[in-house]
Amino acid sequence: MKAGVMDLQYFLCWRVAPLLLLMPCGLQCMSVRILNEEPIYAIPGSSLVLQAQIEHGPQEEVSMVTWERVPETGRNPQRETLATCPGKSLKCAGTRPGVSVNVEQQETTLQISEYSRADSSVFTVTVSDGTGAKTHAECIVREYEEVHHVSVSINVSHSVLVCGEAWGTDPHFSWLHERVAITKAVGKVSTDGTTLFVTMATMCGHFTCMVSNKRSHSSATYTAAPCETEGRGATAAIVCLVLLVLLLGGALAFLLWRRHRHNNRGERLHEHLDDTI
Secondary structure (H helix, E strand, C coil): CHHHHHHHHHHHHHHHHHHHHHCCCCCCCCEEEECCCCCEEECCCCCEEEEEEEECCCCCCEEEEEEEEECCCCCCCCCEEEEEEECCCCCCEECCCCEEEEECCCEEEEEECCCCHHHCEEEEEEEEECCCCEEEEEEEEEECCCCCCCEEEEEHHHCEEEEECCCCCCCEEEEEECCEECCCCCEEECCCCCEEEECCCCCECEEEEEEECCCCEEEEEEECECCCCHHHHHHHHHHHHHHHHHHHHHHHHHHHHHHHHHHHHHHHHHHHHHHHC
């Protein structure tokens, strides 16, 4: 029995040992991850800051940190090195003005003072340890786009208005009816703000969808039939009453005029007969 156990241990030892030798690092393998949530949207002219956390064992040291970027799209994209931080001092050398990198044993930070559209890329941070083993992390940085081409479409059968926007970053939607915020008497707005469910008995008036983000705002309006308001109804009633009074007054005046004319003709006929006799 003991001989069988010894043989099994001997077999496992020779099987597992080569696998351990083939591993690029030991159980305390260095790793790095970028803390910013991706994709990252940056406004042109603002400062872009990327932070990465470095994790390693007590016996490991960071020997080099490199920040690079490569275009997200395009043919044969060229990788550009932004900064390298070699040696134990980890003094970083930026490749162009406006780029700075800070490195500590547990963290590295890349800062571009004035972000531009050309900086939209896939950014990569690579960390090397003393043995030359490398680990890296990536994140996508894109331009924060303005709001573009707002439109409102309607599903008449269901009294639903849908607001659309072309490609703006992080758009926020809101609705107005006759330049006033939507009330329960008019309708209900969906959670994301893109859809208005009209609940008023008759869809009428102007429905405006407003879209905005950090860089711009725009709007679009759907125009239904005019709404009959109380003020307009009262005005219409007054106009009708005035017209009715004028009509009755005119009819009465016409009747009085005809009566007066008939009396005058009778008097003239009577005088003429007297003169003849």
